[in-house]
Amino acid sequence: MTDTVPSPKPAEGKTSVRLLTVPADRAGQRLDNFLLGQLKGAPRSLVYKLVRSGQVRVNGGRAKAERKLVEGDEVRVPPVRLTEEGDKAGPPAAFMKRLEDAIVYEDERLLALNKPSGVASHGGSGISFGAIETLRALRPGKTLELVHRLDRDTSGLLIVAKKRSALSELQALLREDHGAGIRKRYLTLLVGRMPDGTMTVDAPLHVGLRQGGERHVQVNAIGKESISHFSVLERKGGHSFCEVRIETGRTHQIRVHAQHLGHPVAGDDKYGDPDVNKRLRDQIGLKRLFLHAASLEFSLDAGKTPYLLNAPLAEELTEALNRLG
Helix, strand or coil: CEEECCCCCCCCCECCCEEEECCHHHCCCEHHHHHHHHCCCCCHHHHHHHHHCCCCEECCECCCCCCECCCCCEEEECCCECHHHHHCCCCCHHHHHHHHHCEEEECCCEEEEEECCCCCCCCECCECCCHHHHHHHHCCCCCCEECCCCCCCCEEEEEEECCHHHHHHHHHHHHCHHHCCCEEEEEEEECCCCCCCEEEEECCEEEEECCCCCEEEEECCCCECCEEEEEEEEEECCEEEEEEEECCCCCCHHHHHHHHHCCCECCCCCCCCHHHHHHHHHHHCCCCCCEEEEEEEEEECCCCEEEEEECCCCHHHHHHHHHHC
16 A cells, blocks of 8 residues: 555554655655654664665665655655664753754744754764754654754754745755855854955865765865855954855865865864864864854745844854954
């Protein structure tokens, strides 16, 4: 028998095989996110394992986790034992309170979080609870889906859709050419003295893997088009406090483009200068990546409903800037 999403929650214990038909409002959703919505409580790592092993099928064939589903696709969801995962404790109360306090905007369609540095967008890879899992614990029974992601070490605006229609519209805006759909503004401290004015970096980025599976991004002609605009706002202690507007949203884009300019992001332990990072840690107490997603501007309802969302600079970054003098 073939179900049409939404389907009832699996009973406690081991689920049975289900064949689900993708409805119109799930068209365009990635297979992994679709499965996470069906296997409530299942860790992301388990979902990827099921997909890689071929236990999940789309229209009878194997599929990759990033496959975009279309209306009418038939997805085979294998039996999964969820009891143990479901019995695990939820996010710690203090962490839930911290994220609840970090919500900077909410309406009937979306929620905007000023994500703290060190908090992953979602769980996985040894992280029990990311931002999305914790928000779901704060809003039990509600549908919440990440619209985009932020690096774990980057603070600032993270948008979560509360309705499938809002998710689809926001993701369509993200796909528009050269940032026309969603305008993103970041604040960062770059090492050294950047030239005045705006410096544009138009350099393709390629994501590679180092030994151990760690992602490492570099400027490479075989990579994807990536465009960033850096503007100096203020000189601070021989360094450059900058605004960055990005037209594309590649992995580690600002960090790698800043490195490419010869002015890496302060506190960046992956692409930065270790000696400068140590000096900034000792002198001004900067113990994290100085990169903050400050604002997002977009319109929903085919341009009829404008949004301008802002997240104030994290307190520890403001204090570090003040100590620079």
